[in-house]
């Protein structure tokens with residue numbers, strides 16, 4: 001035990017903890033320096049009970065106008081953070097610069113923000129990375145988050161539950177309506193897990209929602225595959 005403490009002391013001297021936001025050395029291993037803590041925005045109530053967008057005033061409705069007007073395919077979506085210039089730095093490092101040791105911290109923030117999402121879901125599935133990008137990048141950041149959230153919440157994760165569809169017919173050879181249909185079907189349920197997804201309440205995990213196109217296509221594939229509902233849990237979203 002003493003040896004382990006000594007070893008971790010040596011490691012912290014050689015590799016002192018650094019702020020995920022600005023790289024400066026921090027005294028306590030809190031992942032962010034006080035300045036970056038102050039500048040990142042955690043999303044909290046009051047929020048739309050459906051899409052999770054924060055209300056900037058006390059709303060009499062529990063859903064925002066957009067969700068009332070056109071209900072999304074998912075039942076509820078929650079995000080831990082606003083995607084801003086401060087959070088973009090460490091999210092980009094996590095996605096593209098091998099800072100996979102951020103996974104635990106980021107997954108914990110998602111668990112806190114996604115309590116209701118997680119409680120009413122039974123299985124966890126990440127948004128798959130495009131094949132070409134997976135070859136270049138070697139890891140899928142959404143799968144890392146999904147795996148860690150699954151471990152901490154004792155829920156099963158199916159990291160290859162969804163697949164990107166390969167379009168065998170070139171888009172140019174299709175009529176306009178078929179082309180749109182082809183684009184919409186960007187994802188499909190992996191046949192290996194079809195029986196598990198059928199009848200399941202799915203928690204779909206992604207890093208950032210920028211547009212709802214990807215999320216909607218994934219929801220459609222899961223619902224077409226017989227999922228009873230889809231909850232969406234992401235690390236950050238554009239507000």
Ligand SMILES: [Zn+2]
Nearest residue numbers: 019022033036
């Ligand atoms: Zn900082």
Ligand SMILES: [Zn+2]
Nearest residue numbers: 048051064067
């Ligand atoms: Zn909403």
